[in-house]
Each structure stands twice: as C-alpha cells, then as structure tokens.
Amino acid sequence: MTQNKPAEIGMPIQDIDTPALIIDLDSFEHNLNLMSKSVASLGVAHRPHAKTHKSPVIARKQIAVGAVGQCCQKVSEAEILVAGGVDDVLVSNQVVGQQKLERLAGLARHAKIGVCVDNLENIGAINAASSKFGSQIDVLVEIDIGAGRCGVVPGAPAVKLAEAIESMSHLKFSGLQAYQGRAQHIRGFSERKVAIEKASEYVLKTIKLLGGAGIDCPRVTGGGTGTYQFEAGTGVWDEIQAGSYCFMDVDYGLNLTEDGNYFDTFQNSLFVLATVMSIPNKERAVLDAGHKASAIDSGLPKVMDLPDVEFVSASDEHGTLTLGRNAPKLSLGQKIRLIPGHCDPTVNLHDWYVGVRNNIVESIWPVAARGAAF
C-alpha cells in the first residue's frame, strides 16, 4: 500500500503531482537549528517527538543538532526509529498487551528503550516481557498534571508505582513523564505560562515524596512546542519533548507570544501542495485536497501566498476555496500551498515527504512510520 512518489529529484515545484506533502527545507533547517540553540540556552535536554514526523531521517537530523534521542507513542514507531538508526527511544505512553510488550522487550536488546506507566498490573507485565528477552527497560511514571488523559494522580500514587518498578528485576525507574497537553494551545502567553507553573507544583510535590521514600528521580520529561520554554524555565523539567516546532501548523500559529504577536518563532516548513481542479464561478474554486490530504481535527488548512483566498470547507477529496474581491485570478491546474491545520495527523496521511529548496525538489523521504498505529 505504499503509493508512488509524487515527484522526482530535480523537478521544479510546479511539476510535483498533487496532493503532496512538501517540506521547505530552508525553513525546516532553520527550525531545527533554532530549537537546538533554544534548548541549549535554557539548559534542558531535547528529546523531540517522532509522532509528528514519523521519519528516522528527520529523527537523525534532530539528533545531529543535539537532541538526545526521540519520543514516540507506539511500539511500531519505536521499531521503525530503531531500524532507521535511532538508538535511544522513549515511548512516552502506556503500552498494554502481551504482543506489544514482547516487541518492546525484544527491541530493548537493540537500543535504549523507555516506556511510561500509570498502572501497577502493567508494571508486572512489562517486567515479564523483558525477563523473557533478557532485556532492560527504563520505566517512567506518568503523572496527570492537568491534561486529564492518562497518568496517575501526582504524589503518593506515583511513589507507589516507582517502588513497584524498583522492585522488578528487568526494569529501572527512570523518572516522571509530565506532559500538560491541554496547555499547548492556550492562546494567551501568560495563561499558558500559568498552566505550566501550576503543573510544576504537581511535579515538585511528587519528587519530594519520592525523595521521602528514598527514591531518586533521575529525570522529568515532557513539554511541547507551545510551552517548552515554560517547563524549562521552572527548573523542574530536565528534558523537553517538543516535536511540532520542526513543521508548525495553523493551530500553533494562533498561539500568542509575550508581546501579543502570533507565534512565528518557528517557521511553517510543512505544506500540502494542491492543484486547482475546478473553478465553477468567480467566487469559488476547488482543490484536489480534502480530508484524505490534510487533517482538520484542529481546524481547516490555510492558503499560502494568495491574498483574499480562503479554504472554507473540505470533503473527502476536495477542498473548497472562496475567492474574495481582492483575490488573484486562479487558473485550472495552478498549484497552491496549504498550511495544515494540524501537522501530526496530516503527516500520517502521506507516504512521502518532498523536500524543496529554491523551488527545486531536493529530497524524497518516506514517512516511514505512517500508519504505525500499534
């Protein structure tokens, strides 16, 4: 089910078949270098989230500029990262079920592997799997610091899990997973900052209780593109998991910075290239990219470069544009760049990244973990 490549190296951008997922390589590299400097100046480690890019090629580029490894959400993603040359992977998520745990335990013979837990029974199952393979797995306790998804209540319940991990022959307690997912897209700067400061109190309380039980907390990891500076600023987090910064999207672009501007510290480097396939009248044009080319769970894509042209609705294979009074005249077959509403699930719809520099196709990389869901 791997589909044909939409481009060839050396092609001008206009010749790329559509819909295609394209990377502006200059902007992408700008983002990688900027984050590398940013985390260095903040004094934290960076473990970018591969759930965004699903690509060992990109993972290795992040590691080349200083990242300590990768995060991912699924065992299948971890397998693809390790196979692609990444030797330190944290599954920043719970892994449940014998099949998955045995795959994780096998993988831990070939790379440094971490996983998160929020359940006592699960700790025993992870240990059983790693015992079977004679491997060692780093286990972090996930605490719920306000996201309201997975994770135990901060404090005593986390200590209980850490003690259980320490008692296991093939597991090592490796710290706390503390990710405030809900805070990433709080628009206001100070509101976003307050959410992380509040979250940091939960983490500190847990570290203190761990200390009281004689357990050292080797690291606190979490944070995303919307908040990583705040986590780093608290001094509580050792490691930052920001991933979307390498691409950005419409949703992150709506966050506000301290001076009240839209968040454009990192540049949009990821686009869906689409073709104008129908121009029914002067007010409407239709693109060949809909739900199957650009995910809309966090809002519609945005049209680049064309004033007064708005992407107003998507169906499975179509995107409808309204053309305002000041819109340029579009032509049938014209290629248009869209900024995805949400980068991660958009990447997961495509098989290939087409890398473009100076309007020429320079690279074609597989979205190797596209569809790696279990």
Added chain:
Amino acid sequence: MTQNKPAEIGMPIQDIDTPALIIDLDSFEHNLNLMSKSVASLGVAHRPHAKTHKSPVIARKQIAVGAVGQCCQKVSEAEILVAGGVDDVLVSNQVVGQQKLERLAGLARHAKIGVCVDNLENIGAINAASSKFGSQIDVLVEIDIGAGRCGVVPGAPAVKLAEAIESMSHLKFSGLQAYQGRAQHIRGFSERKVAIEKASEYVLKTIKLLGGAGIDCPRVTGGGTGTYQFEAGTGVWDEIQAGSYCFMDVDYGLNLTEDGNYFDTFQNSLFVLATVMSIPNKERAVLDAGHKASAIDSGLPKVMDLPDVEFVSASDEHGTLTLGRNAPKLSLGQKIRLIPGHCDPTVNLHDWYVGVRNNIVESIWPVAARGAAF
C-alpha cells in the same frame, strides 16, 4: 510504509492487535445482498463508490452481486482497481494535469474508463492524452445540482461541454454526473427527498436542452447511501453510486427513515478495534485509538456493546471514554469496538481490513488504495 498485519487468520477477535480496522463479515455481506436486491427492485444500475473501501477485493464482491463497475475519485484509485481485476471504472471527478491525464489515458487501453468534466479547456487536455495513447475515454459532464462544489450550472453550460466532447476524436459523451453530496446527511426523510426532487429538475432541464441540441444523454449517474432511493424514484437517474452502505458509520446512522427511526436498513459492519490502555479513575478510561485510527471530520466514534460508556474526545493516538453510573467495569487490555464517525477517511488511515465471523479472523485484505491521493 505498509505496516504489519494486526492479526492472523484463525485468531480469536480478542487477540487482534490494536488499533485495527475490522469488518463483521456477516453484516458486510448482508449489506451487499440487501443493496443488490434494492437497486434491482428500483430498476437502476449500481456503480458503488470505491472511495469508501479502496479495495479491489471488495469491488469484485460488489460486482459479483450485480454492480456494473466502480466509481472512484482519483486516477491512482482507478489504477489500483483495474490492477485488481475491475474492468469498468468511472472517475466521478475532474482530473486535471498532464501527468494524471496520461495515466488515465494509458489505463483506458486496459479497461473501460470514464471521467467527469466541468471545464472546456480540460476536455481538450483529456483528448490530447487519449490521442497520445490511442485510447477512448468516456466523458460525463458534471452539473452542480445543489452540492456547491464542482460542476457546471445545469442547462446551457452543460450542453456546450457535451458538444465539445462530441467534437473530440478520442472522447465519447457518456452522460451526466449529478451528485447532490449535501443531501446525503440531511436528517429528515422528507427534507432529504425534497432536495433530490429539486435536484432532478436541474437534471431534466439539462437533458431536455441536450435533446434540443441533438445530443442523446446515455446515462445520468449519482446518488449516495443517504438518498439513492430518491434518485431512483425520480426515474431520472440510471445509475446509483452509493458506497458507504457496505460499512455504514455514526453519521449515516443519524439519518431518519420515513417512519422517523434512525437509518439502520444497512448494518454497521466496519469497526475500529481498540484497547483500554489506561483507567485513571472510575469516571475515565483511555483507548489506544485517536485521530490516527478513526477520522472525526463528521463526529466522534461511538462505543459498541457497552452501556453508559461514551467516547468524548480524541487526541492523536488516544481516545478518552467517560464511564457513567451504569457502565460495566472495564479492565486494562480490554478490547472495545468503535463505530467510526465517518467510514471513508477512517478506512484511509489503515493498511489492513481484518474480516471477522463468529469472533474468528477469517480474512485479511489490504486497503490497497489507502493513500492513493493523486
């Protein structure tokens, strides 16, 4: 990027790795047989839409019970259908760009191929491509009968395009594409019916004008799962394109029938199987299936079989359930079936269909055109 199969033939359903796309084969076959009888009794041909299933295996099953061929939206889907044994494919969409048109023209040497147009310039481009390959392409004029997407205004503009098609050496005017996409999910039965009756007037007007210009309209094709009985009932449509009927989804299940009940004539046969991966407290559980396993463009998935358990939010790889007072106690690792909010884009997230009968895995079919977007 084709991912591992989540199951093996003969496995009990409980052993399928998750998230996985599963088909209840009894319900699926029920739907195929019911539609076969329904269109036969209505006196119309059935050309199911492969944009739903993206599978030549399923296409051939539909043809085996009477379908005349398949529709699809993309040239790449048509290529995969023809390669998989389907010899009559209508791309019920505009195809723009030389690369795509040459692929379509080449394919037309190996199967009966149709395509839709709503633009004069495009007709010339299709003819140039089919001339190059010495192939013949059936061309239908798409008219906008209320969907407000692609298509020309019914009446004179359609006649002009039909005349242009007739003047081309390698094209054959093959009728009208008339699909009222907006009507499919109008909830009320009579409102839905009225929308199609209104649409039929546009079609009749166009046929009359074509006749006045000495052009016979060989067929009118369109209609979806929500409205096909109405299109057939008008006597104006010759061919019905309903595709979702084979799987159904939450969105179609909210339509109302003539007697005011929810639309359950066809059974839910498509599910996302998910695992309970976290139970943070008595009110909440988390599944391993989010945006990357079940599309939410038409609403959230629905939990099967479990009373008072509601799927309330999705993130990329997680689905959050609220557990009401009357909910059964869930266990970590428990497998749960979800009805997707919208079947078509959900199928496009998966590489494999796992077919289940009597709780045993009986078939594993590739979603062969998954990601076939250009």
